Amino acid sequence: MQHEIIVAGFGGQGVLLTGQLLAYAGLLEGKQVAWVPSYGPEMRGGTANCSVIISDRSIGSPLVDEPGAALVFNQPSLEKFEKHIRNRGLLLINSSTVDTRGVKRKDLQVHHIPANEIAARLGNDRVANMVMLGAYLELTGVVSIDSVLAALAKVLPVNKHSLLTVNRKAAEAGALSVHHPLAAEL
């Protein structure tokens, strides 16, 4: 089984880190992984994206042409990547920052997640990316939230480990939100 994912949004929303955590969690679970960032004259506030492959066999092309899932954090990314998602694939939209009426395709499994509101309720609006990741993991089970937190512990400097708790809560809230979309909107 091979999972191919795009994470896309504005620079500064944590999209590159979200992809890295997913890849690192895959590695910790003994899977083959590849993470490829968009690179270019990008800056905070500009668009950024990365692709992640998690596989139980050796990865050929590290590039993702038709993602099975896309985690979308801004409007330009929805326009850019919606058309590339695999038939009946997964589209997770941060509805706090994206106008979800823009979705055109009917075959996709679309989830609207008010990630910024959920994050704000947890007291830290910077964990919206973890809310989105938690939702994705709940829907696919690609890796466990525990592995993502273990990866985060490796990436975060020790003096920031106090942030692990709110990141775990964010991922768990994201996971819940896909079952109770209305409750999440409140």
Add this chain to the structure above:
Amino acid sequence: MKVLMKGNEVIGEAAVRAGCRAFFGYPITPQTELPEYLAHRMPEVGGFFLQAESELAAINMVYGAAGAGARVMTSSSGPGISLKAEGISYLAGAQLPCVIVNIMRGGPGLGGIQPSQADYFQATRGGGHGDYRVIVLAPASVQEMADLTAEAFELADRYRNPVMLLGDGILGQMMEAVEFKPRPAQNTTNKHWATTGRRGRSKNIINSLYLDPELLEKHNQKLQQKYSQIAGTESRAETYRTEDAAIIVVAFGTAARIARTAVDNARARGIRAGLIRPITLWPFPEPVIRESLGECRAVLTVEMNAGQMLDDVRLAVNGTRPVHFYGRMGGMVPSAAEVLRAIEKTGGMDHGHESCQA
């Protein structure tokens, strides 16, 4: 233990582990994470990092450090490598071991910053003036960037020759799992030729200037002898599903990763495709290509350029099979689906149709 790291940073760490203690460079996308990594890593191991005022300065600092016997590295991307070409010719002429990294971007000129393989000619044909060769290694994964960086230092010292590590923007920027394998004790090559302070021994001279043409010809003959020895012993390539292949794809680096997916997809459709991935671009692995052709009826070269390795593939195949080409340029990367279509059409036959299967 495996860790998740960026290709550019992996080259830096692997260099440090190979005993490299001197780095001279100048930033350019898409390789800047490599000097950035070494800027903090070199001081940790008592090594030397310097961001030079230009690429020209950097490559000549490499000349100085190599002459003094240090394991030394520099890195850049196409435009910077062009600036370094003069120095690389001098390093080759003076037989100085060093490792030069080129993380390729689209050209010509300033071109762009997206991944490319358009510096194949520059790397394998020297790039600078004079009859010389540089050993060129082409990794196709982050793990191989670690392994081949270590290997590059060994080869450089063994042959007293510059070695180039030729990657592209994707390999430099991507993260994959990597394990830094414990290697046998670092090469303890006695650099008896190095200018390390005379202390009673006879004088060592590092030089590429021979005004007497007879002496210069002798020097060239010595170099050519060395190059034939390297060509005879150091060429290497990986083969994948070539045993019964009717169509063989030849590709290196990132293009080879994409081609491998295309080969698997072709096999799933009943097309007997295989892949040869040159790991050394110079010396070019002609023997592997010739030996792997077997019952193959056509060859397809896939590159992220206008068709450069294609010349070497044609020389290796030597007219025994038709050699076709598929490539993208300017920083565009072929998709696995495009390569599959090229495989299906290879040899003027539509291999996608069952009736065409041998």
